Amino acid sequence: MAALCLCVTPVARAAQAKRERISFQQALSLALGHNRVLRAAEFASAAAGRDVGVARGAMLPSLDALETYSNTNNPTLVFSNLLNQQDFAASNFNLERLNYPASFQNFQSMIRLTQPLFTGGRLWASLAASRDAADAARWRAIRTRQEIEFEVVQAYYGAVMTEERVGVLDRALAAARAHRRQARNLYKHGMVVKADMLRAEVMEGTFEQERNVAANQLLTAWDALAHVLGTEERPVAPIASPPELERVAAAPPPDLKALIAQGLAMRPELKIAQSQVDQAEQNLKIARAGYLPSLSVSAAYENDSKTFSRAGNSYSVFVAGQLNLFNGLATDSQVGAAMERLARARELRDELRHGIALEIEKAYHALAAASENLDVARRNATYASDAARILEDRYGSGLATSVAVLDAETARKRAAMQLVEARVAVLVTRAALKLASGQLNPGDER
DSSP states (O other), X not given: OHHHHHHSOHHHHHHHHTOEEEOHHHHHHHHHHHOHHHHHHHHHHHHHHHHHHHHHHTXXXXXXXXXXXXXXXXXXXXXXXXXXXXXXXXXXXXXXXXXXXXXXXXXXXXXXXXXXXXXXXXXHHHHXXXXXXXXXXXXXXXXXXXXXXXXXXXXXXXXXXXXXXXXXXXXXXXXXXXXXXXHHHHHHTTSSOHHXXXXXXXXXXXXXXXXXXXXXXXXXXXXXXXXXXXXXXXXXXXXXXXXXXXXXXXXXXXXXXXXXXXXXXXXXXXXXXXXXHHHHHHHHHHHHGGGSOEEEEEEEEEEEESSSSSEEEEEEEEEEEEOOSOSTTHHHHHHHHHHHHHHHHHHHHHHHHHHHHHHHHHHHXXXXXXXXXXXXXXXHHHHHHHHHHHHHHHHHTTSSXXXXXXXXXXXXXXXXXHHHHHXXXXXXXXXXXXXXXXXXXXXXXX
């Protein structure tokens, strides 16, 4: 780590000094508390839960208070307002006053109670549909959480891999500088040609360029991690060389059939798709309710007065039934559209099942390949390191060429990078398989 601090660019070194080093579990906790996409999904789920209350409220009695003020000389309204105020007198039968009344004002206060009695199943279906929508929103929030957890895996270990790459290049650069010094010393003593020294200079410059690029990529990787965690105002970085990276095992993945069965049982997308099918079925019931009559009861208590000083009181009770006889076949069209949407929801659900099985199979084989590659990368890193060390010793004794040494250093650098990438690939593909199979914590590597 000290070599990294000495070799990165000044900008990267300054950025690194300001960052808080956190473990993967800390990163996961930060994301679950601060990621904006996840919080938005949770708000959407909460809102859908509130919609269930709206649908339930439509089935319960509705109690309203109404206040109306009118000022009119309409003969009918003046006559009815006088009656409602219970202030009608014999003089009001005067034909002149009946036909040409003076302006008359009325304050009408009313409390009205309304209760639907029968709606052809529309309200029950609406309540069930809202529950299905809330269930879909809940599963959508769960899936969003899983995806954010996987993004944390990618961003965290992506940043780890980038920092490890910088470390590999630092070590390769240190080796290149040592070889360049050795070649220069041998050239001074006439033991090698100048071309050996120049090739060593070129290799050193090449490694230095690669390291500078990697150091600046590291800044981007750290910022990408902070964005996923939602902590842009609190710069963070993974701990250097996390222990799980060193002890990652190239274990074979579990049984594919069992994983597919698990995914089909647990994947939130299938829960969402089933909820959408259920919702479409309820919408079909709502559409078919248009063929049936509706029945409701309402009661009102009314207070009418001219100046609030003397009032007429009355009550009314209504039972209303309604049956549509013809609406231009609109109900038929609504039912047909609901049936088509139900069929579409079922097709999408079935297609999703096959797609999820294929996704699990791809992730399974990707993990198997990553595990095999890790074994190969470990062997290659050992072989490349031993070969480079041997050739360096032989070069000092004049038994190996500079080209062979440079090739060995390049191979050692490449093998070290491939080992880092292979370790990260196992962690990420393992998390991807967990995500594909619907496990709630795809990033849990403990």
